[in-house]
Amino acid sequence: QWWDVGKVKIKQLCLQYTFNVTKDMARSLRALEREVVELQGLADSTGEREHVEVFKSKSSALSDLLGFSAQGALVRSRFQNIVKMDAPSHFFFGLERKNGQRRLMHSLRSNAGQLLQESADIRQCAVEFYKELYRTEFQAEPEVAQSFYEGLPNVPEEDHAELEAELSAKELQEALQSMQSGKAPGIDGLPADFYKALWPVIGDDLLSVLRDSLSNGRLPLSCRRAVLTLLPKKGDLQEIKNWRPVSLLCTDYKLLSKVLATRLRKVMEHVIHVDQTYCVPSRLITDNVTLIRDVLDLSGSLGCELGLISLDQEKAFDRVEHQYLWQTLEAFGFSSGLIAKIQVLYRDIESVLKINGSLCAPFEAQRGVRQGCSLSGMLYSLAIELFLHRLRSKLQGFSFPGWRILILNNLVSSMLAHRLACTDPPVNLLSRVQALMVDFFWDRMHWVPQSVLFLPKEEGGHGLVHLASRGAAFRLRFVQRFLTGPADLVWRPVARALLERCGGLGLAESLFLMDLKGLRLNNLSGFYGGLFKVWGLLKKERPECCGSLFWLLREPVVRGSRFVCGVGPSLQQRLCEERILMLGQVVEVCGPRLDNAACLASRLSLWSVRVVSLLLQSWKQQLSQSELALIAAHCNGLKSPNDNDSFPEMQCFPDLSSEGFLLKLENFTDFKFSTMSNKTFYFLVTKVLNQSRLQERVDTRWRAHLGLTEAQRPEWRALHKPPLTKRGGDLQWRILHATIAVNAFVS
Known part of the structure; x- marks a missing residue:
């Protein structure tokens, strides 16, 4: 067809043009290298300004030409971004050669077990294998x-x-x-x-x-x-099946x-x-991993024997x-x-x-x-x-004692690639790995505190990964998906069963509407215990009025983040023991107007009806007229709760107990929990976990010396963009942080 002919012509034109340009570039590169060497010798021996200027000019031209060469090597080495490497270095250009050598097939073993080393034999063996692999075996x-x-x-x-x-x-x-x-x-x-x-x-x-x-x-x-x-792939590379097409x-x-x-x-x-x-x-592989983890956790605590089968289909x-x-x-x-x-x-x-x-x-x-x-x-x-x-x-599935049957299908999972997203690492492991990362970054002297390195580039950091914050961000992402994710999340029922064990309260989603400080988490696994610790790193703000009857009835009245329970711990303990934990349970006992204090006092085995009456009045005053109307309509059979209603919207902010120049949140605009990205979670938690080290620091050490106002700030992001090279940007970053090594120490 004419389309194929046109593409062939274009390809031939591009190949010829590339050949000519490459030949000219190689010739220019060799000539510039010779001139630079000669000029360097002249500049060193004579010290004349003219020779030094010419040497700098030729060196700059050579650097530009090497940059063009690096772009070609970049594509062939399969690196996506040249900023990742200190190009154009010998190591960088070696990546192209290394990548090619890695894909060379030096020998193959035939079906008869013979070792083939000749190129023609290797090609014939490989072609026969794939011809047979792609030959149809379909039978109707x-x-x-x-x-x-x-x-x-x-x-x-x-x-x-x-x-x-x-x-x-x-x-x-x-x-x-x-x-x-x-x-x-x-x-x-x-x-x-x-x-x-x-x-x-x-x-x-x-x-x-x-x-x-x-x-x-x-x-x-x-x-x-x-x-x-x-x-x-992995395995014996003399077997053709261990090469992925x-x-x-x-x-x-x-x-x-x-x-x-x-x-x-x-x-x-x-x-x-x-x-x-x-x-x-909207579905994630971590959904399967989460289900596996929670089923193992729940079955272990209940004494159920459980096994997993992993199936791998070849080709x-x-x-x-x-x-x-x-x-x-x-x-x-x-x-x-x-x-x-x-x-x-x-x-x-x-x-x-x-x-x-x-x-x-x-x-x-x-x-x-x-x-x-x-x-x-x-x-x-x-x-x-x-x-x-x-x-x-x-499949018949299995049943946990006391729980409904859960059908587990398709638990076929590869290795747990995102371990940090689903499990808690051993104690001190993250800190040891983090120390190795920082040591590698600085290559000896630590000129800037690592807490600054963890900041994003636009705030004067280097975006170095803070492993503890990364793990915390995964936990917050888990909570976000549990509360606001798709209605058919495969692991949500098992997660609910595990969360209902928290503090013996029997609550799941409503736990995240409560103040859990001081609550015993002993009966939770390490993952879920860590989950609530991370949840406590954020401050939550919610609208005063709830428009959903479903979630209004599930609003906690004990340890609630909304309802203030101005009574002693003994009364709170009685409410927990009698499973009167949510507003809906209070309404069932006291009626839609929350006025039957005697009934609630009797349920709690309390003599003082007056104390219970004051508590009910306090809760009622914290409800809006529209919410009271919703409750009345529900009790009169005019309105039913809809379990498809979205979880109550809330805004989340980092719980910062101190202030500082580097603790400001000016680069963040979306604090709506349901739409926060994993990146936002990560950077907010980074500030919380490193606030003690960041509170006393300013963005640049030159601020006081130059008398800069708060509005005058370095354009940090510009240091990481063209036309600045990576090396030049790093140098200017060090200057702004006043960390230039001069090979001398001042005592």
Whole structure:
């Protein structure tokens, strides 16, 4: 097609241009290096100002040229940001060589056990393996298939129109802008950066080509061919199965798949069960890890024997049969229009294996979803969902004594990658690791307190990770997800069961509306005990009036953060013993007007009705007229509590007992708990945990010497942006902190 011919011409032009530029750059680099060496000798021997100036000029030009070379090495070394490295150093340029050597295949073992070391033999062995892997084994068995398709959820009818709508230029452009720059291109050699730069020129042509392809049912040849590059995994690398294939796809193909993936993502939660978190929006792998942790905790405390089974499917993505996938999509109720669009991506596709830098002959891929395609994860989730659906229909689950049955499905989990998010580390481990990190940062002398290094760059710090704050931020994120996350969180019932053991109160969500200082947490696991300690690092502010009947009835009256209980500890203890802890329980005993003090006194076995009456009057005065009306309507049967109501909104601020220049919160605007990001949690907690060290410090040591006002502040962020180099920015950062080493000590 003309589209493929055009891409070939563009690739040839770019290759020729790059060849010429690289040759000229190498020649200039060698010449500059010679001149710099000669000028350095002249400047050292004569000391003449003219030679020194020329030497500085040539050195600057050499540095700029090395910077251009570093950009190429950056892409080939697969580092995303040159700021991460002290480029252009020997170590930096060595990354490119190291990355290439790591992917070299020096030998392979054949099926017969023979060790192959010749390049031709290695290529032939690898190609035969993947030809066999991608050869279809599909056999139609309608009766067996039907038993798997029964009872599956379907895509809502109202979503079909959007799913199968015609491809639009807006969708393509949004997909392009969301693609990362610097990624490896497909077989046509044209990366996403090329399309971003020339979108006004080629955007309409690409839209026309993709629309024609969807209507004709066949993509251009370059889109159908993927370069299969192999990355080493764990294990014996002489076994071809221990190399992971990744498909390098052309950008135009990836744009189409990204548009379809964006559409498909919107309906995944309707067809994928709640216990499957892979590639489903608003679900996290930590949901599965949290469920595992809490089930182990609860079963251990109740003396239940429990085991976990982890299943690992070999070459899972590569074994998905296309015909099975189309039938599965149809069984989930996807429209024929959307299925046809996805089929175009997999019709007559081929793979070209890349071994040790050389491309092999293309071969047909009759099955498998391409790792590198935006759709692949969701397609695999849909494909495996039938198996999981069948398992769920057979599993009986288990029951905890005294608790309702909890069906545990899909507890298949990889290693606990985010241990800090789900478990408490051993005592002193974080502090030891933190000390090693700070030592590595300074490489001997600690010129600035580490508490300053933990601050974000825009506040004069270096953004060095404070491990204790990172762990605390994960805990706050857990609370946020527990209270305000999706209604179908798979681990929430187990977490409730664990939280209800806190202080023997039998409360879960309502605990986070209470003041828990002084409450015994002995019967909680280390994770949940630490959870409430972290929760205490924040101050909470809530609206005076609650508009939800559900949460109004669950408002704590003991240790409440809203209702002031001006009575002694003995009365509070009696309320806890009689399980009268929330406003709804008080209303059940005393009526909607909270006026039956005698009944409550009798329930609490108290002689003094007057004390109870004063307590009820105090609670009633703290309720607004609208809240009293809600309670009256509820008691009269006119209104029922809705358990789908959102958790009461609150604003959270760091509990700072001291003031200081570096403890201000001017860079933070969103303190709404339900929408706070993990980054905001982290930086707020960092200030709380380091406040004793930050309260006496100012942003720059020059403030008093220069007589700066509070409004006059350094532009710290500018030190980390071009045109400043990393080394230059670090030097200016040290100057502002007055920490320049002069190789002399003043006693």
